[in-house]
Amino acid sequence: MSTATEVNSVAPRAVSAPSTAPTLAGVRARGALRAAVSRGIVGLSQCGEGGRWSGLDTDVARAVAAAVLGDPEAVEWLPSDPAERLDRLVAREAELTVCNLTWTLGREAGWPVLFAGVTCYDGEGFMVRADSGIEDPAQLAGARLAVQAGTTSAANLAAWYGKRGLAPVEPVTFATPAETLAAYASDACVAYVLDRTALAGERAALPDPWNHRVLDASISREPMGAAVRDDDAHWYRLCRWVLQLLTAAEHHVDEAGPGRRAEALDEAARLAGPHGPAVGLDEEWAARALDAVGTYADIYERNLGGTSGLGVPRGLNELWTRGGLHYAVPLH
Incomplete structure (x- = not known):
């Protein structure tokens, strides 16, 4: 078994996303990520003053936009009724659905979609x-x-x-x-x-x-997730790792301890960055995503926690080290 030091020292293979990765190419050509969100649920996705959307779901989309386009606001929001959340994705009107949508076998088996990960454990x-x-x-x-x-x-x-x-x-x-x-x-x-x-x-x-x-x-059990179409493995992998980065970065901050947040975020970005070319990104993708929205803890507190005024306890949405279900997959 390799030690942590040995694993961290292994350089990533020189792999790059193929030129046929259509979703990433389309997003870049358009200059915006199209994200299907709810029509307005406080804490998850809501259009506020000035037309700016806020919420946990919208922050996940912003993290993807920051990683891909360098601009967390480069998102075209597609407010959607529950019945059309996956229809718009399958019809290629959207590249990402973050719409308080529960990850179920029926949805993933019955639709040409994949869930990139859990955004919020609920019931x-x-x-x-x-x-x-x-x-x-x-x-x-x-x-x-x-x-x-x-x-x-x-x-x-x-x-x-x-x-x-x-x-x-x-x-x-x-x-x-x-x-x-x-x-x-x-x-x-x-x-x-x-x-x-x-x-x-x-x-x-x-x-x-x-x-x-x-x-x-x-x-x-309602694990809400971020969904993409199942015809582009590179886009699926990209969205999955942007989501994983948010939880992993929180773990790094927790481990670093008080007063070392900036150093911990830099470390998370340093570990994740070199893997960007494998999904068509540069090596600064992780730093951009974290600069844009912070860690998963920041997103939750801002939109659902005490800072938001809703005061929804994290519960199952805590890190596994605090009794929750969010497990930080290694970034190295």
Whole structure:
């Protein structure tokens, strides 16, 4: 077994992306990355003042744009309904989908797409009125629940309530997040069902968020991921490693300790940089991505953590060293 020092000293092979890598060539010719995002969920992807998009999903796209084009703002945002998130990717309207989209076998087997990695570990949850007295999903048996079309919510509800012998709920489907939230807010539905992270943002969008709460329980596993088409291995590899870089850089900062953040980020960029030519990038790609959005911890805190005002605990989205599921794949 090689020691860490020996492994780190091994120079990468002189490999470069073939000239036939079509997605990268198309993005560069256009001068912009086209990214399918949600139509507006606080903390994930939302268009704010001045037309600037913000959120965890949009920061992932910015990291890819910084690595590929040298400009994190060189992104053409494609707001998409849940039902069309993969359609736009397959139709070549987008090169990347980061749209609170759950990575499932059904999606990857049934569509010509691949998931480049997990952007956020989540679970199906319920938003209810704070004075409803509802503390557990079982209390919603038989109720009308608002869900978004094109999501896994209806199937998750049927599975969860069916296995427990509870009265089936009535999922009422709406095309967009705005329509779903409006139906819940108007009392047309008892609860709003969506990934818990997304529900935190939807709750914040209500005029009276303090009158609503997201139940602690989750009824499913929802690893949200970044998706690409399956016909370009180099683009898939490029997006996967931009995403891995964000987690690995956080690990480097953690290991370096207080006061050594800049040094740790430089080290992460130094290790990852020489592998850029293998996917058609230069050796500064990693430094650009980290300069643009920071580490995964920075992205989460800025968009979902205390700094964002949402205060969503990291939970499973912590590094594995802190009890979470994000495992930093080595960059050397």
